[in-house]
Amino acid sequence: MPSQNSSSSISTGEALALAAGSEYSAISIRGARTHNLQNVDLDIPHGKLVVITGPSGSGKSSLAFDTVYAEGQRQYIESLSVYSRQFLTQLQRPDVDSIDGLQPTICIDQRPGNQNPRSTVATNTEIYDYLRLLMARLGDVSCHQCGEPVRHQSLDQIQEALLSLAEGTKLLILAPIVRGRKGQHAEALATVRKAGLVRARIDGQLCELDAAPQLDARKAHTIEAVVDRIVVRPGVNSRLAESLQLAARHGDGALVACYLDPEQEKQARTTGTTTEGLWTDRLFSTKYACPNCQVNLAEIEPRTFSFNSPYGACPKCEGLGHLNQFDPDLVVPIRGLSLASGVVAPWAGLRSATVKKSRASLEAFLTEHDKAKDANWSDFTESFFTQLLYGEPAEKTDRFVGLMTLLEQELATATDEARREQLEAYRGQISCQECGGSRLRREALGVRVAGKTIHEITQQSIYAAAAFFQGLHYAGHDQQIAKPILQEIRSRLGFLQQVGLGYLTLARSSDSLSGGEFQRVRLATGIGAGLAGILYILDEPSIGLHSRDNDRLIAALRDLQTNGSTVLVVEHDEAMMHAADWLIDIGPGAGSQGGKVIAAGTPAEVAADPLSLTGAYLSGRQTIAVPTNRRTADLARAITIAGCTANNLQNVTATIPLGLLIAVTGVSGSGKSSLINETLAPALIRKLGGVAPKPAAHASLVGTELIDKVIEIDQRGLGRSPRSNAATYTGLWDEIRKVFATTKEARQLGYAPNRFSFNVAGGRCETCQGQGLQRIEMNFLPDIFVPCPTCSGQRFNAQTLQVLYRGKNIAEILEMSIDEAVGFFENFSHIERTLVSLCDVGLGYLKLGQPSTTLSGGEAQRVKLATELARAETGRTFYLLDEPTTGLHFDDIRLLLGVLQKLVDRGNTVLVIEHNLDVIKSADWLIDLGPDGGDGGGQIMFAGTPEQLASLPENLTGKFLKPLLKH
CATH class of the missing domain: 1.20.1580.10 (ABC transporter ATPase  like domain)
Structure with a gap:
């Protein structure tokens, strides 16, 4: 097995790496044992495009991220001072003997999109x-009210505007010195004193400069020097003119007039209240002002256009572009609502007399509506729902408050977390009217x-x-x-x-954004930085990418190689593997059966290696077979959604025949997610009485009576808490705890199922609170996790561990593999069904208690898939999957297809959004969107069998599919 490139010449990247002071032409890894890696020795050449592949769970991520990247970050952090290290999250030192020749490391992983709603x-x-x-x-400034160009405003014009205030108005003339900037600003205060001014308004509070407060350097502050205090009356013209001139000079062309209306002051004195809060600030500028609207603008700065700054963000939505409010279409989801529909509205939990009246009115109306067949009721229906939601007119004496108001009031005062979550499900993002989004x-x-x-x-x-x-x-x-x-x-x-x-x-x-989209967006920043001699580590950047775009992605990764950088990619895409300079195959299996370097070398060398499973697929020795018989579509038995216009969809009508394996294909951005995830899925769920976000715009949805349930399996991963594992996520653990609670020992001791939970007090070890590990804080060193000295890492106390089922205690069950557990719990059909489902998707090697944080992306996706597939189905279930091949090897895809085909054989419908050609060729029916992405897409280009699509010479998907259908 070769360990380095056979070329005797030194590449540009290697030369630059040597020039940077490295004596190595490769990253030399010795004795890597992180997670399931089995004492791996490996050389990764510098300046190359290197692809790591292998079955899901074989140890690819453990090698690339938990070993190489973790060591790169550790070395960087170790180069900092002890003081600096206290403020950084430090990664654990990987379990490896040595890593030499490591370049500065940047990781662009597959984590889901940034959950910060301000990020774009x-x-x-x-x-x-x-x-x-x-x-x-370089922007052209115009008035936001009238659209006229903003001009400089003279001091005479400012003076005229202030003299037009009511006589007796108290006026403070302020010079802005600092506006919303962090720091202690001692120099600014000194400048004000030097100018002969003795007062200032600091963060809204007037004070003498000699008694100015100490400012927090970490917070933004506003400092305005008090130039003069004037009462508007005849004869103050010259004094006001001098004050304005002085303020404009110190304020760099800007000044603030803070004034108190005499009528408001008089009213405050009469009522005995203070005038605090009655003063009005008006900004004037000799630089930017509208001559028509008397609008004055502060100096145009980059922060003026930042929705993350109070100086640029819309004050109503605070820079989010939307407001979270109860959505009328979610509160009353179906306008033709029937009492027999069984829909539970969010107002069902309200108990006030007002709501009881609203509910009684609604039920009386629905009773009549169910009897009525007259189409003329539609206008009355809409009027009734408007009153129900927003209340009756205020002039009515016997009026009731609208449900929208009542729901907002309950949400604001609700203390029960379950009720709050229920109410939040009926809220939506309403575009902010102030800023128009x-x-x-x-x-x-x-x-x-x-x-x-x-x-x-x-x-x-x-x-x-x-x-x-x-x-x-x-x-x-x-x-x-x-x-x-x-x-x-x-x-x-x-x-x-x-x-x-x-x-x-x-x-x-x-x-x-999907995981793949977000990763490629972050790549743009990496390219823009123009760094040299860097190690970039990427996790499946081809996710969500059509075959047409693979060459462009590979070219982009080549751009990262310039200036001596190395690109290390964890990938399953065949085109990426063939394009690699160096290919590393980890295996031979997953979990404890993996963790070894099976082959390393050029793609041709790996393909020729008889021990490599990846090589067998690359060489064609092993393939995913094309189905010999495809199911026939019955278009009379189908779901049809018409008039879809979400995002770039161009009034699309899609017919989805039932009882088939259907793939929705098309180039990236063609409208697949808009059609399926944003329109069809929520519309189906709500039509069947479930709770879902408001579906995107569409004209009609018919055929839903032919199915009884919708199950969505999307790209969102498992919970990332170390307490979460395959058993807890799938619901297996609840059932296993019930089994232990029924044992003779448990009944004698009075133990309920929660006694066998490591998340609640009672049966768990309280020293480690059921985690099995204790965290030792090490200040400027990474925290250390050691087995709990009380339970020795078993998570439970001694009394709980005494209860045995078939000779094993509850802690030993957690250490059991899924394959072992199938036979162990064979007498419990509900447990066995889920375990078999996990085995069917190739996860039999996982331990029941393996934390979610240690699962690869492909493993996490398949745990979620198995959970849904294990649920009882009637043969009329509609499954929706979004790129289920994410993180899966060729052989894993073969197993996945077997599971999906079994579901369809039982009469169910499986619809997948997919770019993987092996899945596309195995489908019974294809719906291809295009012809391009964005504005150039949004049309259904084809609907039919894979063979029919492959026969279209102009179709992009068909072009790549055709070679795979040749027998």
Whole structure:
């Protein structure tokens, strides 16, 4: 087995690595034993595209992330001072004898999109930062109210505006010195004193400069020097003019007039209240002001366009672009609601007399509505629901409050967590009317570049934005400012297109991206940094990518190799393996059966290795067979969803024949998720009486009476708590605890099922609280986890461990593999069904108690899949799966297809969104969207069998599918 590239020449990357002071031409790993790795020795050549592959759970992630990346991060953190290390999350030292020749390491993994709702494609790639700078330096400023260009305002105009205030108005003239900036600002205060001023308003509070408070350097502060205090009356013109001039000089062209209306002051004195809160601030600027609307703007800065800053964010939605409110369509999900429907509305739990009246009115109405067949009732129906939701007119004496108001009141006061979760399920994101979803203050939307606001620019797809910025040209002084900014923006947009993400909009929220999309978005930042001699580690970047875009992704990874960098990719995609400079196959199996380097070398060398399972598939010695007989579609027995217009869908109508394995295909961004995940899935669930988000716009959905249940299996992973494991996630652990509770010893001792839980007090070890490990804090060193000295890592106390079932205690059950557990619990059909389902998807090697945090992406996905597949089905179930091949090896896909085909054989329908050609060729029916992504997609290009699709010469999916259908 070769350990390094057979080429005798030194690559550019290796030369640069040597020049950087490394004496190694490869990353040399010796004695790696992390998780299931079995004392691995391996050399990874520098400056190459290296792919690590092997069955799911074989140890790929343990090698790439938990060993190589963890050591790279540890070495970096160790280079910092002890003081700095206290503030960083430190990774455990991997269980390895040595790693030499390791370059600085950057990990771009497969974790799901950033859950921060403020994160977007533009902010993640830093495009938004450069765009804010461009808007601030070269944007054309106009009034956000009338649209007129904003001009400089003279001091005479400011004076005239202040003299127009009511006579007797008290007026403070303030000079802004510091506006919302962090620091102690001692120099700023000293400057104010030097100018002869003795008072200031600091963070809204007036104070003498000699008694100014000590400012927290970590917080943002606003300091305004008090220039003068004036009462508006005849004869103050000259004094006011001098004060305004002084304030504008110290405030760099800006000043603040803080005034108190005399009528409000008089009313406060009459009622005996203070005037605090009655003073009004008005910003004036000699730089930016609208001559028509008397609107004054502060200096245009990059933060003016930041929805994460109070100086740019919309004050109503605080920069989110939406408000979380009860959604009327979720509160009353079906306008034709029937008492027989069994739908439980969120207001069912309300107990006030007002709601009882509302509920009685609703039930009386529904009783009549069920009897009525007259279509003219539709107008009355809508009117009734409007009153039910929003209440009756205020002038009515016997009115009731609307359900929307009552629900908001209960949510605000509810203390029961279960009730709060129930209510939250009926809330939706309603676009903010103040900013129109732009997230920004109106003032920021008055600035344009080439006629577009920053919101209009980010609403464009990456394709359109790239064309927009290519068309931007400046001359002279402006060209010098624009050149470096535009260069950074264009390069990042170009890379996003290169990796197949041109269909995304720049404003697309990061938490709506798939794992593969988010990883490729983060890659754009890595390219833009232009670093040299780096080790990039990636986790399946091809996820969600159509075969057409693979070549572009590979070219992008080649770009990362420039300047001596090494690219290490954990991948299952066949095209990526063939394109690699160096291929490492881990195996031969998964879990304890894996953890060895089976083959390492060029793709051709691995393909020729008789011991390599991956090589067998690469060489064609082993394949996933094309089905010899496909099921016949009955279009008369189908679900049809019509008029779909979500995102880029162009009034799509899709017919989905039942009782088949159906694959929805198409290039990335063609509209697959918009059609299935955002429209069909929630519409089906709600039609069958379940709770789901509001489906995207569509005209009709028919055929739902032919199914009785919808099960969604999406890309969201398992819980990442170390207390979570395969047994707890699938529900097996609850059933196993019941088995132990029925034993003779447990009944004699009075032990209930919760006695055998490691999450609650009673049966667990209280020293470690059921974790089996104790955490020892090491201050500036990584924390150490040691087995609990009381229970020796068994999680339970001695009394609980005395209870045995078939000779094993509850802790020993956790250490049992799923394969072993099948026979052990064969007398319990509900337990055995789930265990068999886990074995069917290839997870028999897992231990029941193996923490979720140690599972690979493919293992976690299959645990979730097995959980759903183990549930009782009637032969009329509709399964929806979103890229179930994520993290799966060729052989794992073969097992998965076997499970899915069995489900369909029982009469169920299985619909998968998929790019994997082995799954596509195995489907009975294909629905292909396209022809391209983004604005160029959103149409159904084909519906039929794989053979029919492969016969279309112009179809992109058919082009790649055709070679696989040749027998």
